[in-house]
Amino acid sequence: MKTPILLVLCALCGLAISVPTCNYSTIGTTYVCFMNSSIAAATDTIGGTIEAGKSETDVKRVTTLDAANKDLIKLVLNKFASLEALQIQKGGVASIDVTDFPSGKCGALKQLQIWNGQINAIGAQDTNIFGACSLIEEIDLTGNQLAKLHSGSLPTTLKKLILTNNLINPNYQTSSFFGSTTSLPGLTHLSLSGNKISTLSLVNLPSEILTHLDFSNNLLAEFPLVNLQKSTKLVSFYLNGNKLTSIPETLVSSMPDLIELKLGSNLITTIHQDAFKLNTKLTSLDISANPLKTLNDAVLKNILTLTSLDIHDIQLESASFTPLKTVLEALANLQKLDISSNSVGAIDTLFIKNVNLLDLSISSMKLNQFTNETFSTLVKLQNLTFSNNEIVEIPDKLFEKTTEMKRLIARENKVAILKASTFATMKNLEVLDFTSNKINKIEKTFFDQFTGLKEVRFASNECINEDFVPFYKNDTATMAKFQKCFDNYNSARSIVISNILLVFVAAVFKFM
């Protein structure tokens, strides 16, 4: 039915409508075909002009947008004999099967990505549909509609399997998710993030050499040890965004190489004090957004290797912060710390001293005051975020020691005055964000001292209500927008001076 209509259309507007056309480009050293048309009808031609000196066998990658044609994969593989990567976005096909990978035509393919399409099946159970693709290493089917999978339908050469944002749900499985045996012996990366997995009882991890495992954003309430016993090589493990309620001693105890662990956004109330005792290489831990209320200091004492700790929004109570502070200070390697969204009260309780910190977030903590010493030990600090607090004043020497600062984010506070000398140490500042404060006075020389400011945000303030991205202090139109702030600063000073004068004059008069 469709073809005659298309033919009529084509009589009017040429063949271009149904023939996919490559826009050939060299990206780095790779010759790439960008296909930007929606391919509606079956065809065996690919249009476009290959540049002089190149041939079809030079094409190493095809990237398409909006490709709906069932036969696209076959078409592309037939045409480009040396193709290494095929990336299809919004692929419209419902399944991929053995006829898509023509025998003898898939030899060079290493990477297959089909994103945001309608794929709900890969071949038939235990039929390896990729048999013709003897080098394939990565399959990425992010954003499709797969509900089940069987590792028997995948190539044994696979190293990376990305099934993020599908509909994988153990209810659809009659047998184990990956089959009963370890059938992907070379798999190192597996993502099942963003599916509907509520139990792991049917998930038999397909590889003993997995280094990266992503189970984030599923519905897991527990993580049975039996499923992890073979995964002793894991380096990064993501379990954030599930429904876990506790971290038992055994969860990651079989993973001595673990470097990065994400447990954020669960329902965790307790962490066993020896949970990370055997993870002597752990450097990055995220336990944010859990209703922990308190963090047993013994938990952190076991992982003094940490360089990055995210404990934002763990409902920390003031009483539990003081002991925690001591442990935090013992984390001598810490470079990144986020303790935002915990109401610890006064800043004196806070006082983070880790000299190696590069990035500190203390937003949403109801802080109302800094002292001259608050950041005085943080001599390497590059990023500081203290948004959504009640800070009114920036003390004169607050930034005296933070000479490496690149990003200062201070949105949603109550700061009114910006003095040049207070910021004089931060020559390399790139981003300055005082959105939604009460700025009404800025010293005229304030911007002169920065050498590489790129982004300046002052929306929702009293004397200025604008963002400047990019920001150029040599731009007179930009500076004119700050004139009111500069004028207010000067008149505030002259009021002070005239007040002093008045007092003086009054005193002189009184004396007479």
Ligand SMILES: *[C@@H]1O[C@H](CO)[C@@H](O)[C@H](O)[C@H]1NC(C)=O
């Ligand atoms: C081809 O791709 C290049 C690089 O992405 C782009 O600059 C150019 O506009 C494209 N041409 C057509 C006709 O789509």
Ligand SMILES: *[C@@H]1O[C@H](CO)[C@@H](O)[C@H](O)[C@H]1NC(C)=O
């Ligand atoms: C492809 O088309 C989309 C919209 O139709 C456009 O936004 C995009 O820039 C195009 N890309 C190329 C590489 O021509």
Ligand SMILES: *[C@@H]1O[C@H](CO)[C@@H](O)[C@H](O)[C@H]1NC(C)=O
């Ligand atoms: C500072 O923040 C930026 C933006 O979020 C980030 O890209 C950069 O890695 C951070 N720097 C450090 C040292 O963490």
Ligand SMILES: *[C@@H]1O[C@H](CO)[C@@H](O)[C@H](O)[C@H]1NC(C)=O
């Ligand atoms: C910071 O130091 C300055 C100068 O020594 C002093 O005037 C000011 O009161 C101090 N501010 C705070 C909040 O300690």
Ligand SMILES: *[C@@H]1O[C@H](CO)[C@@H](O)[C@H](O)[C@H]1NC(C)=O
């Ligand atoms: C202003 O500064 C920017 C970046 O520092 C520079 O690219 C630009 O040429 C300067 N403009 C003038 C008018 O000096």
